[in-house]
Amino acid sequence: MHLDHSHDTTTVVSADAARSDGTRRALRIGLGGPVGSGKTATVAALCRALRDTYSIAVVTNDIYTREDAEFLLRNAVLPPERIQAVETGACPHTAIRDDISANLEAVEDLEDAVGPLDLILVESGGDNLTATFSKGLVDAQVFVIDVAGGDDIPRKGGPGVTTADLLVVNKTDLAPYVGSDLGRMAHDARTQRGELPVAFTSLTSGEGVKPVADWVRGQLAAWSA
Amino acid sequence: MDTTSPHGASPGAARAALLVLADGRFPAGGHAHSGGAEAAVKAGRIRDATDLATFCRGRLHTTGLTSAALAAAAAVGADPLVLDEAADARTPSPALRTTARKLGRQLMRAARAAWPCDALDALAAARPRGAHQPVVLGVTAHAAGLGPEDAAHCVAYESVGGPATAVVRLLGLDPFEATAVLARLAPELDQVARRAAEAGRRAPAEGPGALPAASAPLLDITAQAHAAWPVRLFAS
Numbered sequence: 324m325h326l327d328h329s330h331d332t333t334t335v336v337s338a339d340a341a342r343s344d345g346t347r348r349a350l351r352i353g354l355g356g357p358v359g360s361g362k363t364a365t366v367a368a369l370c371r372a373l374r375d376t377y378s379i380a381v382v383t384n385d386i387y388t389r390e391d392a393e394f395l396l397r398n399a400v401l402p403p404e405r406i407q408a409v410e411t412g413a414c415p416h417t418a419i420r421d422d423i424s425a426n427l428e429a430v431e432d433l434e435d436a437v438g439p440l441d442l443i444l445v446e447s448g449g450d451n452l453t454a455t456f457s458k459g460l461v462d463a464q465v466f467v468i469d470v471a472g473g474d475d476i477p478r479k480g481g482p483g484v485t486t487a488d489l490l491v492v493n494k495t496d497l498a499p500y501v502g503s504d505l506g507r508m509a510h511d512a513r514t515q516r517g518e519l520p521v522a523f524t525s526l527t528s529g530e531g532v533k534p535v536a537d538w539v540r541g542q543l544a545a546w547s548a
Numbered sequence: 549m550d551t552t553s554p555h556g557a558s559p560g561a562a563r564a565a566l567l568v569l570a571d572g573r574f575p576a577g578g579h580a581h582s583g584g585a586e587a588a589v590k591a592g593r594i595r596d597a598t599d600l601a602t603f604c605r606g607r608l609h610t611t612g613l614t615s616a617a618l619a620a621a622a623a624v625g626a627d628p629l630v631l632d633e634a635a636d637a638r639t640p641s642p643a644l645r646t647t648a649r650k651l652g653r654q655l656m657r658a659a660r661a662a663w664p665c666d667a668l669d670a671l672a673a674a675r676p677r678g679a680h681q682p683v684v685l686g687v688t689a690h691a692a693g694l695g696p697e698d699a700a701h702c703v704a705y706e707s708v709g710g711p712a713t714a715v716v717r718l719l720g721l722d723p724f725e726a727t728a729v730l731a732r733l734a735p736e737l738d739q740v741a742r743r744a745a746e747a748g749r750r751a752p753a754e755g756p757g758a759l760p761a762a763s764a765p766l767l768d769i770t771a772q773a774h775a776a777w778p779v780r781l782f783a784s
């Protein structure tokens with residue numbers, strides 16, 4: 324027997340684009356970023372914006388509570404059976420990057436329970452600027468920072484800021500109060516990221532999550548094309 | 549069951565595969581579990597390296613031995629489904645049964661990627677929600693060309709390595725002290741693994757009654773309580 328021998332793949336291959344019955348599985352998008360930047364608020368807003376068009380589920384990776392999952396439940400952005408909380412042993416970056424087994428199990432359980440799904444959003448608990456998702460877990464990732472965390476974060480870079488498929492700079496409504504220069508953040512982000520997109524959002528005002536929702540729609544269209 | 553393993557030269561002769569399987573970075577979900585250490589820390593039973601050593605010694609000789617023997621039995625070809633039932637019988641706490649199956653399912657994913665073979669496929673198909681982790685580990689060890697002592701060592705080491713890592717995170721315990729605790733336990737660990745392997749070798753002929761059933765009631769009780777905590781760092 325050889326390592327490349329093909330085995331029944333119901334659970335074995337994490338990044339396979341097809342389900343075991345041959346149909347295309349749900350697109351998986353990761354949302355990471357520092358503590359309190361607005362990841363859960365973004366997930367909630369995305370669910371509201373997209374749930375009438377797509378079949379959606381959410382996996383949260385909390386650090387020591389079920390806070391994120393409970394916020395989503397309380398706000399009834401999705402029925403409870405579409406939300407799963409993964410426990411991370413104090414290390415969300417391990418659970419989303421180095422050892423993704425518990426997250427993949429949650430993804431599988433959601434597909435079993437409420438599938439077929441179009442989209443699974445995987446939120447990482449707030450972590451540091453180097454925390455990124457494994458390609459074995461997600462197909463695309465969003466890094467969410469906010470203007471109140473300091474307008475020098477795009478300049479500092481790091482894997483999240485530099486390589487995420489979408490960088491979201493959230494809480495633009497707070498910029499005047501915390502002295503953050505949005506123009507400078509946009510310029511620094513472009514320097515770090517080249518052609519990769521950046522969205523400025525305020526979830527409490529204006530068009531809210533729309534720029535992110537539009538980007539997700541684009542990803543979904545490309546995924547199912 | 550055949551004695552040749554799909555990915556090894558001769559069974560029991562592989563060594564590097566043991567390092568891969570025993571590595572704390574092997575992606576099988578263990579990092580989110582404290583092996584009962586979080587509950588013991590909260591209750592004030594682990595406050596320093598001395599307490600950690602006592603806790604680990606207790607765990608090694610109870611659930612450590614029992615789990616290691618199950619793994620050894622699976623590694624010599626005892627029927628994994630019979631062993632899975634034997635593991636249930638030796639795990640009175642429903643919370644710990646759930647944890648063992650969850651970790652078994654997670655290990656299965658990594659094992660099938662690392663050492664794909666029919667035995668793992670068959671166990672995954674028979675227990676899609678997960679078999680007990682030590683049973684999966686034993687089948688994996690065989691697939692990797694490892695023997696019963698290797699499988700027993702892996703499980704015995706895990707039974708103390710998990711709590712030691714968790715206590716470093718929970719208490720900010722000096723990581724050198726925590727590692728020294730494990731090093732001091734190494735001779736006992738070897739003994740436990742040998743005992744487990746001996747019992748495991750008898751299991752195919754004598755049935756699961758040949759396997760030890762040592763248990764730690766306090767670990768069972770605190771695991772039940774811990775599973776209901778609203779705020780915790782570790783899943784178990």
Ligand SMILES: Nc1nc2c(ncn2[C@@H]2O[C@H](COP(=O)(O)OP(=O)(O)OP(=O)(O)O)[C@@H](O)[C@H]2O)c(=O)[nH]1
Nearest residue numbers: 357358359360361362363364448449494525526527
């Ligand atoms: N003013 C303002 N507040 C926001 C905005 N987005 C989120 N918030 C608030 O910021 C706080 C943190 O938001 P969350 O969505 O919980 O942040 P998070 O990134 O999920 O946090 P962790 O999961 O703890 O890392 C909450 O009080 C939100 O209401 C925004 O655009 N503007």
Ligand SMILES: [Mg+2]
Nearest residue numbers: 362363391449
């Ligand atoms: Mg959150």
